[in-house]
Amino acid sequence: MHSNSSHYLRLSLNFSLSQRKIQYLCSFRILIMENRIRVRFAPSPTGPLHIGGVRTALYNYLFAQKLGGDFILRIEDTDQARFVPGAEEYIIESLAWCGIKFSEGVHVGGPYAPYRQSERKNIYRQYADQLIENGHAYYAFDTSEELEAKRKEYDSKKQTFQYCPANRDTMKNSLSMTDAEVKQKIESGEHYVIRIKIPDHTTVIVNDLIRGKVIVDSSMLDDKVLFKSDGLPTYHLANVVDDYLMKISHVIRGEEWLPSAPLHVLLYRFLGWENEMPFFAHVPLLLKPDGNGKLSKRDGDKLGFPVFPLRWTDPKTKDVSSGYRESGYFPEAMVNIIALLGWNPGTEQELFSMEELIQAFSLERVGKSGSKFDPEKAKWFNHQYLLKKSDEEIANLFSVIVKEKGIQAGHDQLVKISHLAKERIHFVSELWAQTSFFFEAPKTFDEKAVKDKWKETSSQLVAEAKDVIIGAADFAAAPLKTTVSNFIQEKKYSMGLVMNALRIAIVGASLGPDLFEIISLIGKEETIRRIDFALANIRK
């Protein structure tokens, strides 16, 4: 079992920010002078990427771009059992949609190809063998069932079983058997794994760019499997070997990897690569909005907002999870939103283009605590980006919806409508509800609007206004407004009373942009037709 707790070397180092800054800056001096900045995003194709993963990719991308480095997409598919068809394509498409570009990777190739670990299968074994030769790893023959039994046994004693220095002698491995036995087992084709031989009491320091120094005594670690019986490495080995071989300078990954970082440091050391070890930066997790636990793929749509960038259909269950793209978010907005979840520029700027993010980004300003996604603020961001879009762009997006409604509309008309309505929506998808009356005359009248704003005199006033509109010489919005306003003022009518009633008559409800713009756009004939219909059909 474990040595007692007095042996645990837990030096919680007082790592002030200024030290952190110095260390951070040092990491560049070395790298900029001698090596390139090279970072990677290394997802496993076990399903769709959620926004937390997208954010990790984004931070890597921003970091690389800022420093003129390389950004690599490596697929970590060493677990065949969890492989999900379509996941890799999904990951690539998602990141492309976000505007995150790779300089190397599965989909674009590069000097360190292949970038899929399953295709690099044959290069890992030699490193596992090297570790065995140097006495830093060993063969283990325990079956899953035996290990499971061990765990159960320990569980019942309220202890945790760990394959570690204290008990590896009692297990079936090359340390507890004679060489002849081992040789015999291997030659007879018995399944085995290769485990790291964790040293007894060695201090391992993980220098994290975000968290400072994390110091752990190796006795806290266990003899993790490095090479599985299926002939593939585990994440731990593959990740270290590939990062080394691909000359990765900074490993920027999720905080869930922090506990295994000491193991990785040990691996670099045992492989003789400690001097070329990358810098680590463990970014905080994205949490569920209810505050319990990290965001996970299983959360799907249960949270009231998408967790995936793109819609995803599970190939097995056919369950569909919504995506930001399909929900009407602009990729620029999504990128802006997630960039600010865990990072901030230190200024009051909140709206950032990708280029601005690249300029402003630094790992130094990445926070330490997890953050929750705020759907309300996300809507606001999307609205901001919607306002930035040209009327033409919005019209193009809107035209798809309009077409689906079976309506023929001219491009110019859609551009004008988009212009008039865009500031009152968060998503293009809301445009129809805000503007359908441009295309279809109201058949019914909003009850509440009629109740509140259609008074006894309204019919009379609207009828009079109709005559004024019929007589209008210029039907552009501005002159029309002058004409009608003059009429209302001359008659000493209430502006609100007339206009509200007129709006109900023409729009069918109390919504929409400037009424004169509406009238001008739908034209005199249509306007008159609507007013007549309203006068005939509105009953208080």
Added chain:
RNA sequence: GGCCCGUUCGUCUAGCUGGCCCAGGACGCUAGGUUUUCAUCCUAGAAAUCAGGGGUUCGAAUCCCCUACGGGCUACCA
């Protein structure tokens, strides 16, 4: 359970080398203004005893310690 990481308004956060912070910004919320409706926009406001407790200090959100709480990890998963 063990180990590791974290903890400032409801949410995202500013705050780093201690005093300019009885804590600033943004979203949301409330009220008012502009307006022909809604929205935009403008103004104002409520909202954090800086997780709690001890220290250090003339002075602490900021440094130290403890506790609590939250999270992560604890697979032949990544």
